[in-house]
Amino acid sequence: QEGVDLGDGGGGDSENGRNLVAAIAGEPDQLDPHNTSAYFSFQVLENVYDTLVAPDENLEMQPALAESWETSDDQLTWTFTLRDDVTFHDGSEFTSEDVAYSFNRIIDEELGNAYRFGAVESIETPDEQTVVIKVSSPSPNLLSSIGGFKGMAIVSAENVESGDIQDTPIGTGPFAFDSYTTGDSISLTANEDYWGGAPEIPGVTFRFISEGTTALADLTAGQVDWTDSIPAQQVTSLESNPDVEVGMVPSNDYWYLAPNQASAPYDDVRVRQAIAYAIDRDAITQAASFGNATTNQLAIPESSSWYTEYSEYSLDLERAQQLMDDAGASDLAMELMVTTQYPETVTAAEVIADNLSQIGITVDIRTLDFATWLDEQANGNFDMLMLGWLGNIDPDDFYYNQHHSEGSSNAQGYSNPEVDQLLDEARTETDVAARQGLYDQAATQIADDGSYIYLYNPDVIQAWSPALEGYEPRSDRAIRFADVSFAE
Amino acid sequence: MTDAVLDVRNLNLSVGRANIVNDVSFSVSQGSTLGIVGESGSGKSMTVLGATGLVDSPPAVVTGTSTIDGANLVGLSRAKLQKIHGRRIGFIFQDPSTSLNPVLTIERQLTEGPETHLGMTRRAAKRKALDLLEAVGIPDPGSRLGAYPHQLSGGMKQRVMIAVALACDPALLIADEPTTALDVTTQSQIMALVRSLQERVGMAVVWISHDLGVISGVAEEVVVLYGGQVVEQAGILELFRNPLHPYTQGLLQARPTLGSTAELVVIPGSPPDPKHLPEGCVFFDRCPLRLDPRCETERPPLAAVGADHLVRSFCATSGSDRISNAWEASRV
Amino acid sequence: MNRTLLYFLLRRLGHTALVLVGVMVVVFTLVHLVPGDPVRVALGTRYTEESYNALRAASGLDQPLLVQFFSYVGNAITGNLGVSFRNGDPVTQVLLARLPATLSLAIAGMVVALLIAVPLGLYAALNEGKTSDGIIRAVSQFGVSVPDFWMGLLLIILFSSVLGWLPPSGYVPLTEDPLGWLSRVTLPAVTVGLVAGSIMTRYIRAAVLDVMGASYIRTARSKGLKRNVVIGRHIVRNALVPVLTIGGIQMATMLGGLIVVEVVFAWPGLGRLVFDAVAARDYAVIQGAVLLIAAMFLLINLIVDLLYAVADPRIRVS
Amino acid sequence: MSDTPLLSVQDLQVHFSVSTPTGRGTVHAVENISFDLRRGETLGLVGESGSGKSTIANALMRLETPTAGKLLLDGKDVTRVKGRELKELRRRIAMVFQDPFSALNPRQTVGASVAEPLVVHGLAGAASSRRARVNELFGLVGLPERFADRYPHELSGGQRQRVCIARALAGEPDIIILDEATASLDVSVQAQIMNLLKRLQADLGLTHLFVAHDLAAVEYMSHRVLVMYLGRLMELSPKVELYRAPGHPYTQALLSAIPLADPLQERNRERTLLQGDVPSPLNPPSGCVFRTRCPLAISECADVVPEPVVLGEDHVAACIRTAEVPLLNR
C-alpha cells in the first residue's frame, strides 16, 4: 500500500488509536430512529441504540436490553425483565419507563412503525426493571417486531422532547453520537460504560460517499476502513486485491416484480404466470448483481429457517407464449416502473425487457426518482413494478403486508381469500412448525398466483481494510462495530 | 543629402501576392517636413510602417534600406528596433480616439516611453509628462494627468498623442494623417502646434495626408504616392505651381478650393489593387492622356525633370498645359 | 462618482430583489408541481394510512398551496427560510453549513481554470495560426467535450488509486487543516477547472486577438516598449472585460453547485444538498438553496459589473 | 415670395435627456433654429463636430422627435405625423449618410438595398419591374447594373456612396439630405460624388440640404449656407455674400481654418485661430454660446442671446458685434 500520510481521514484522534472510518453510500435523512426509514440512518443508529431484544447472526432473537422474558400461557401477556446496569449516553439511568415511553410514542403518534404494534393492547411498567406487554391475540412475531431493527430502539424521553433526537440522538448503544458535519460525515465515540463491554476502537466516523468507485479508491488509499458503497461489478476485481477484505453473505432481502392486478390484462393470472415463465432469472441476477446474488422464486433464501422449496417457473418460453395466447393477450405494451434509487432495478429491467419481447410484450421502462415512484405506486399508476424488500426476519412482516387483502403494502391489489386466511392464522399460530407450514402454503399460493414474481436474494457485500479485525457482515445488513479492533 | 535623419532607399513591401510598396525612396532632413500624399490605399501608411520596422514581418516582406542614425531599420532585430521606436522616432496616428489605450491614464501612457528609453524614475517621468502636456497646449495639465482618454475631446487626445510621440525628444516624427479625423478648426490648431514644436526642437517630420491643402500648409517637400509607387516628388511650391504627373494634376483640380467655384475635375475609377498591379503605368486605367504606346506595357521610370523634381510618367515631359486640358476635357 | 456608484448599487439591488422574487415564485411553483410526496419518501415502503396522514398534518403540507406560499415568502423576508422537512433543522443553518465547502471548491476551481486558461489563451492568441495555437485549441476542445463525472473518476483512479498522491474524496475545512484541505480540494478543483478552463481558454484567445488588432497596440509598439510590457500592460488589461464576463458566468455556475462533481468527490456542497433535497422532496431546503444560489449568482453579476468599472474606465461614467 | 417654401423649419429645438455622473442632464443639441428650404436649392449646413447638424437632419427625417418647434412640408405641419403620413414624409425626404459603408447592410447585396424603398413604399410592383427600376437607378448614378449583386464591402467608397444616392433616389423624393455625404471620401472620389449630386439636382429638380464641415465643399455645392455653433444658428446667408463678407466671427474663424490651395498664400496668411474646444452642450455658456472662444467677445455677450441681425437680403448673423467682423483677407 502506498505509504502516503494523508491525515486521519476525518475522524478524531484519541490516545487509544483512531476512529474507524466507514464509508456509507448516502446521508441519513435524520437520526430519530422512530421516524426515519432510511437505511443510511440505521447504519449509524445500529451502533447508537439498543432494542429490548436483538437478532444474532442467525437472526434468532437474543437478550439485549431485556435480560429475559416470558409469555403467559394464553400467549397474551409478555413480561420482560430489563438489565439494571444500563445508562444512556448522557448518564441517565435506563428504566422500564423508557421502554414504555418509546413504544407508546410509536403507537400514539402513529409513526411509520406503528403497524408493528397492531396487536398490542397495553404496555405496563410494574417496576423499574419490568415491562409487561399485553396483546389482543397471540403474537409469535412480537420479539422480531420489537427487536428486528433499530426502528424499535429505546430512546430517551428527554432527548425526544427537547427535539434534539433528530440530529443529536442519545441512546444506550456501544457508541455515543459525537458530531455531524452535514453532507460529509457523522462521528460516534465509544461508550466506555456500554453494558456489553466498551468497544476497543475509540469511535466510528461514517462518511457519506455515494459514488462506489470513489469509496473503493478511498478504501484502497487507506482513507476509509470499511465500506458498503461498492459497485457490484467491481467485486470480482476487488476480491483479488490483497489490500482489501471482501465479505459477502446471502441476505434475506429479495427483489421482485409485481404486475398491477388492477389493470387489464394483468388481472389475468395466466398473463402473470406467462411473465414468470418468460423471464431469465439467471441472466437478471447476473446482470443486476454480477453474480453476487442467488436466484429464488420465493421471498425467503435457503439460508433461512423459513425457507420453502419452490421451482415452478423455470424459463419456458413456449409455455409462456401458450399462456399469453390462452389469455388472449398479444402485442402487449407494458410499462415497467423502476427507480434510480436502486440502479439494480434499472439494469434488471433492461434484461426483462429483452426477455418479455420474446413473448410479444413490448416493455417500456419508466425510470423514476424514488419520490415519484412511491407516488405512482400509491396511486396504482403502473403496469408492473420492480423493487426489493430489505432486512427481513419474520415472514409475517412481509407476507402479510404485501399479499393480504388488507396489507398496507399490497399495491399490486392481490386478493385471495385462501391466502388471507392462511396469513391470518399464521399471525397468531405460536407453534413454530405449524406456523412454518402455514407460510409454506401461503407462499406457494402467492407464487402460483403470480402476485409477486420473485427474482433473487442479493448478497450483502461489504469491504474493509485487512487491518480491521472482528468484523462480520450480517445477513440482515445491520452494521455493528462494537466488537471490532485494529490489528497492530 | 548628408543631413538626412531618415533615408529610405528602394523600399519594397509585399504581403502575400499584394505588392503594397514598390521601390519607394525618399529622405527627410533635420528640421524639415516631408509630406506624403495619395489616395486611400495608395500605400502611404505601409510605406512609413515598413520603413520604420513597425510592420509584422512575416507576414509582410520588406526589402530595401531605411537608415536612421546609420542603422538600417529593414530587417533589424526586434530588440534593436525597440531601442529606436519611441526614442529616435515618434509616431502619431490618424484616429486619436483609437490610438490611445482606453484603460490607461494619460500619465501612464506618457511616462512609459521616458521610463523605458531615458531610464527615468516614475517621478521624473511624471514631471516630464507635465512639461509635455504644457508644451502641446493642454490647459491645466496637472489635472489631466489622471484622466483617461475618453474624458478628453478629439483635439485634446491628438495633442496627448503628440506629447506621447515627442516624449523622448525623437529626431523624427511620423505623423500618419494626424488631422483627418478632426474638425477643420482643430486641424489648423494641430498643424500650427506641430510647426511650432518643430521650430523649437528641430526634428524632422514625415507628414502623411490625403489632403493637399494640409500638405501645402506643413511640408517643404512632397512625395505623391500612387499604387505604392512614388509618382512625383518635388518641393512644395514647385509641385503646386508645376505639377507634371497627370495624377498630381488631377488631385489638385479635384479638390474644391475657397473662392473658386470652377467645376471640379473627376478622376474616374479607383486606385489599383496591390495584388493586381497593371503591367505598365500604374495610373494607366485612370489616365486621360495615355500619350505613349509604352504606357500600357512598361513601367515608366522615376525621372528627374528639374532640380529636385522627380516624376514617373511617359507623359510628363509633354508640358503641363496639355495635361490640364486633358482633365478639362474629361469633365462632366 | 460616489453618487453614481450609490445610484448604480441601489438600482441593482432593486433588480436583484425583483429577480429573487421571481426565482421564489418559480421555485415554489416548480417544487410543488413536481410529483412525489415528501411524506411518502419519509415513510418509505412500510407504513399505514394513519401514519401517513399524521405526518402530513404535522408538517403543514395539508394547507392550501397559496397559504403555504405566502407564509413562506413572509418568513423568507425576515430571513427565516423554514425548517428542513427531513430533520427539522433550520434551512438557514443547513445552507450556511454547506456554503464553505461550495465556496472553497468554486474558488479553487476558478483558480485552476484561470491557471489553465490565462496562459494558454494568451499563448494561443500570441501565436495565432501556428502549431501551438492549433494544439491548444484542440486540447481545449477536448476539455469541453469530456463529461465532468467521467473526468473526475479518471482523476481519482489516476492520482489516488494508481499514483497514490492525493486522497480520493472528502472535505476538511480550510480553517481547520489547510494542508488537508488543499490535498482534498485539488482533484475536484482540477475536474471543475479543466472544463471551465477549456471554455475560458477560447474566450481569452478571442479577446486577446481582438485587442491585438486595436490601433492603440500599434501605438504601444511604436513607443518601443518591451514585448512583455505591451502584452502585460496594454493587451491583457484591455482583454479583461470580455474575460470577466465569461469568468463571472463560470464562477456563478460553480457557486450554483456542481452536483455531479460533488457527488463524485463526496463533497459536502450545495449541489449535493439540492440533489438530496430534491430526491426527498424537502421543499424548504430546495427553496432555500435555490434562493441562496440565485442570490450568489446575482452577487457575482454585481461584482463582475463593478470589476468592469475597475478594468475599463469608460464604463465608470455610464 | 409667392409660393411657400418646400420645407420650413420654425424654432426647432431638440434636447436629449442623458444621465451624467452628477445626475440627469439635458443636451441642448439644437436650440431655436429656423430656416426655409426652397424648391430646387441647395442649403449648406456647416459647423464643428457636435454643433447639431446631424440632429437637425435627423429631426427633419423624424428620426428624432423635436422637443419644440415646427416642421412644415409644403406648408403642412408634419412635426407630429405618424403611420402612413410619416412613411410618406420619409419617402419625400431621403437621406444619405456620412459613412457609405456602415450605412449599407453588409449582409445585403447593394441591389437589395436600393430596392428597399421600392418594397417599403410599394413602388415598382413586381420583382421583375423592381429589378428594372434598380437597374435604372444604378444607371442614374453611373454604376454598372451587374454591381447589383455585390456586397457593400466589395465596392469602393465612392461606389458605395453612389449606391446610397441611388437608394435615396428610389422613392422619387423631393428633398435629399446629405449628412456629410462626401466627408469620408478621397478628394478624387469626393469630386465625382459632388458633380453627380449637382447633375442629379439639375436633372431631377431636387432640393438638397448639404451638411458638411468643409467650407470649401459647401461653397462648391450650395446656394445658401447656414452656419451653426453649439446648436445655435450663427449665420444664414447666400453663399457669395457669406464667403466674401462673413457677418459672424465664428464664420470668419471657420473660413480662416480652411487650408488654402496655394502654399505661399497658405503660409503667409493671417489666421484667426480658435482657441480651446467647443463647450459641452450639457451646459452651454450663457448669452452668446460662442463668446468663450470669440476673439471679439465683450462682457455684454454673456448677458443676451443675440438676435439675428439682418445684413442684407437673405443674410442674417446672430452677433451683436457683427459690424466689427474683419473681412477675410484674400
Place this chain on the structure above:
Amino acid sequence: MTTTPAATPPSEPRAPVTDTRISALRLVFRNKVTVAGTVVLAVVVFAAAFGPLLAPYGINDVDVPNALQPPSGQHWFGTDELGRDVFSRVLVSARVSILVGLVSVGFALLVGVTLGLLAGFYGKWLDTVVMRAADVLFAFPVLLLALAIVAVLGPGLTTAMIAIGVVYTPIFARVTRASTLAVREEPFVKASISIGASSSLILRRHILPNITGPIIVQTSLSLAFAILSEAALSFLGLGVQPPDPSWGRMLYVAKDFLSDAWWMSFFPGAAIFLTVLAFNLVGDGLRDVLDPRQRTAIEARSGR
C-alpha cells in the same frame, strides 16, 4: 424619369470580384477544416438515420455470458455489462444525441432569439420583462432546473430535450439581445428607418442577418453542451430511458467499469468528442460563409 448615365464609367473596385457568385455550399467545401467537420457530422447524421439498419447487433440483444468482452473482430467496440454490442449501441445512439442536440437547441434558439430580438429592438418595458425573466431562469442552477422539469414531466427523451432547451433559452436571449442592441445603433438601420421601413422589415432584413455570427457560434457551442448535458442528466438518472442507449447514458454506465472495461467509455466518449468538435468546426465554417466579407476573402483565396 430618364437621364443620361454618368459619363465616366467607373473602373473595377480594388478587390477582384467574380460576377458569378460561388454557391454557399461550394464555398463551405473550400475550407478543409469545415469539410472534415461536415464529414464527421454527415457520418453522425447517417448513423442517426440508418443506425438501426447498419448495426450488426440489436442494441438490446442481452447476452449476459458474453458481457464485458474487449474489442474483437466480432465486437469491434467490445461488449458492455449485459453483453450488448458497444459498436451497435454507439451507432444507434447517434440518433438520440443528435435529436437531443437539435431539438433542445432548436427550441432554445427559436424562443431565445425571438425574445432577445424583441427585447433588444423594442427596449423599454418589454426589455425589462424579458431580461428579468431570463435572469430568473439564468440564476437558477442549471441542473436543478433540468431536474425539476424532468421531475414534473417525467423522465425521458422529450423532457430531457425540453429541460435542456429551457436551460439554454436565456443564454440565447442574452446573446441575441446584446447583438441586437449593437446592430440597432448601426447607421444602416437608421438608414432603413429613414426610408420608412417597418419594424418587422428592419428586424427581418437588417437585424437578424447581422446577428447570425454570434448566434451561430452560440448554437454550435450549445449543441455541444446539450449533448453533454444529456450525459449529465443520465448521470443523475434523468436522461434517456433504458434500455435505449445514448452516448451520455453509456458513459454513465461505463464509469463503474472505468478500470476494467475501457472500451465501454472510450467509444461513446470519442463519439461525443468528435460530434462536438464537428459541430464547432461546421459552425465556424458556416459563420464565415454567411459573412459576406469572409466570403469574398474565401472566394479570393480559392482563386477566381
